[in-house]
Amino acid sequence: MRIKLMIKMMVCMLGICLMLNSCYHRHNSHQQHAAMLEYSDRQLDSISFSTTHHYTNKYNFMVFKDSIHLMRQQPEELVSGLSVDSFSVKKNQLLVVTDIRMVPQDSIDSVWVQLATEDNRFGWSRESRLLPQVVPDDPISEFIMTFSNVHLLIFLVVIVVITLAYLVRKVFHSNAKIVHFNDIDSPYPLALVLLVSISAAFYAWIQTFEPEMWRQFYFHPSLNPFAVPKMLGVFLALVWSILIVGLACVDEVYHRLPFGEALLYLGGLAGVCALDYIIFSVSTLYYIGYILLVAYIWFAVKSYRRRNS
Incomplete structure (x- = not known):
């Protein structure tokens, strides 16, 4: 027993010595403070x-x-x-x-x-x-450039296609599912459209009041919310939230609706998100978007609570 106790104590002492040694910082006499460096x-x-x-x-x-x-x-x-x-x-x-x-x-x-x-x-x-x-030369910067140039056209095409699909479905079927008006019993679609709306308004706010911060992010992008200024960190957190809630929406819809209805519902949800993005990203540039955002949140939450009281 004494031998085992001695071995354990020696192992513990060796571990402590190794940890203390790893914490040791060797002072470099040649290293200078940044303020003391001379630049050409x-x-x-x-x-x-x-x-x-x-x-x-x-x-x-x-x-x-x-x-x-x-x-x-x-x-x-x-x-x-x-x-x-x-x-x-x-x-x-x-x-x-x-x-x-x-x-x-x-x-x-x-x-x-x-x-x-x-x-x-x-x-x-x-x-x-x-x-x-x-x-x-960065994938994020390339995405920002591409998205900024063609996103309005893409979203308008999506909205037209989804609108036509709903009109056709209304002719042959009644009581079609759609977010806000005849929604499924799930909070995820509501959360998704609100996140997209808030993100679009926040994006326009950054463009209006912090253009240099967005320009710096464009030249030196990052997907880490903690590696950028706080305002950009909030925006990136919203973007990550949209991705996570969007995946939850897909899973929820396919568990609650048949495949065909689920596909059409998700298409309609994407169209509503696209419309929200266009409305709030553009209107917030002219300050009316803030009022529209508050009214939209009130309408969306009230509609959801009325259906799921």
């Missing part, structure tokens, strides 16, 4: 540019439009009226920022960006012409 003028300019423009040297872009034209010569040659030539870079090709230059003589745009292509060609472009034609 070029580094200071790069930091300042990154703060206001949200990208700097070695930042990766991808061509989003059909093609982009880059000038081979220096920007000063174009401003001086000299002849220059250019080359095109096709869609979905990568570009890397290699230099940024301020050209005060340029009356169109004083910011010029030099980019390198995948085949080691170098060219210049005005920033105002460059940014609408490229997207940050």
